[in-house]
Each structure stands twice: as C-alpha cells, then as structure tokens.
Amino acid sequence: MKASDSGSGTFEQAPEGTHMARCYKLIDLGTQLREFQGEAKKSRQIIIGWELPGELMTTGEYEGQPFTASKFYTLSLHEKATLRAHLKNWRGKDFTAEELAGFDVKNLLGKACMVSIVTNDKGRAQVGGVMALPKGMTVPDAVNPPVYFSLDPDEFDQAVFDSFSDKMQALITPSDEYKARNSKPKATAVADAVPDLSDDVPF
Numbered sequence: 010m011k012a013s014d015s016g017s018g019t020f021e022q023a024p025e026g027t028h029m030a031r032c033y034k035l036i037d038l039g040t041q042l043r044e045f046q047g048e049a050k051k052s053r054q055i056i057i058g059w060e061l062p063g064e065l066m067t068t069g070e071y072e073g074q075p076f077t078a079s080k081f082y083t084l085s086l087h088e089k090a091t092l093r094a095h096l097k098n099w100r101g102k103d104f105t106a107e108e109l110a111g112f113d114v115k116n117l118l119g120k121a122c123m124v125s126i127v128t129n130d131k132g133r134a135q136v137g138g139v140m141a142l143p144k145g146m147t148v149p150d151a152v153n154p155p156v157y158f159s160l161d162p163d164e165f166d167q168a169v170f171d172s173f174s175d176k177m178q179a180l181i182t183p184s185d186e187y188k189a190r191n192s193k194p195k196a197t198a199v200a201d202a203v204p205d206l207s208d209d210v211p212f
Contacts, residue, residue, distance in 0.1 A: 029148045034156040
C-alpha cells in the first residue's frame with residue numbers, strides 16, 4: 010500500500026531503508042466499498058502516519074523538517090490482516106484474546122518504532138513494514154503536532170475534519186459513518202474498553 014502523498018508533481022520522497030519513526034497521525038476513513046480480487050467488499054479503513062526524525066528534507070518549503078510516511082490499513086485484527094501483523098511486530102508480541110476484543114488504535118499516537126521504506130514499481134516511496142524499536146534506542150520527540158480523527162459518534166471532531174485537504178475529505182465523505190452522521194441523528198455508541206497493557210510493549 011502506498012504512502013499517503015500520491016498527488017501529481019515533483020516532491021522529495023523519504024529515502025529507502027529502515028528508519029526510526031514516531032506515530033503522529035491516525036485518520037479514520039470509515040467503512041467504504043472497495044474492490045478486492047474482482048469482488049466488491051465493505052471494510053473500515055484507517056491511515057496511520059509516522060514522521061522519520063533521523064531523515065530530514067533538504068529542499069523546498071519543508072527543508073529541515075523530518076520526512077513523513079503513511080499507510081492505509083483495513084481496521085481489522087483478523088489473524089491475516091496486515092494491521093495485526095504490523096502491530097505484532099511493533100509490539101514485539103501478539104494480541105491476547107482480551108485485547109482482540111477491544112484494542113483502541115489511538116494508543117499508537119506518539120509511540121516510537123522502526124519503519125521500512127521501499128520504492129514501488131512506479132518509483133513512489135511506500136511503507137513496507139513496521140518493527141519494534143531496538144532496545145536502548147532513543148527517538149527524538151515529535152516535530153509535527155498529533156492528528157487524530159475518528160468517525161465514532163463520541164469522538165467525531167468537526168474542526169479536525171474541516172482542517173483536512175479537499176482530497177482527504179473526499180476520501181472520508183463516501184463512508185457509511187459519515188453519511189449516517191449527516192443524514193439523521195444516531196445514538197452514541199458505547200466505546201469498547203481499552204485494556205491495560207504491560208509495560209514491556211510500546212502500546
């Protein structure tokens with residue numbers, strides 16, 4: 010899956026390799042219709058974004074700022090889901106049954122890890138994998154302000170939505186959750202409990 014900046018034009022891309030990273034962005038795209046292997050399927054989608062503090066841009070408006078990279082995921086902890094595989098590597102262990110029943114991805118914000126950047130066949134940088142931070146490695150504090158957006162009724166923030174680019178808003182507005190919010194009032198859902206996690210994993 011591609012890094013989030015897929016627009017046209019020339020821009021400086023994150024270099025290939027494995028880099029220390031810190032999660033600064035989580036965006037809920039809602040439940041959307043996607044085609045997979047020729048079959049239409051609905052699934053909840055999110056974007057996770059990281060900044061790479063050890064790799065700084067050298068040109069343009071953002072010279073001296075860390076590169077960023079992001080990836081689209083299906084919001085699923087199924088045993089075959091990419092999100093579960095990446096979080097398992099990031100945590101250094103798999104999820105317990107209790108965690109699988111209600112893990113809040115908001116826990117990822119601010120957490121450090123290693124991110125692998127690869128180049129696809131179109132020459133675009135993309136996230137190839139996420140791994141645990143080596144023991145003893147220190148990652149600098151985040152430069153970019155945290156961005157969190159959820160379509161859950163008790164977390165929806167109109168100001169955050171309004172701050173998004175037209176392109177990002179266009180990704181979100183077709184979702185079932187966004188359409189429902191803008192059609193008629195819905196009862197507020199009870200949030201899943203967030204389990205306490207041990208101190209030896211990052212989240």
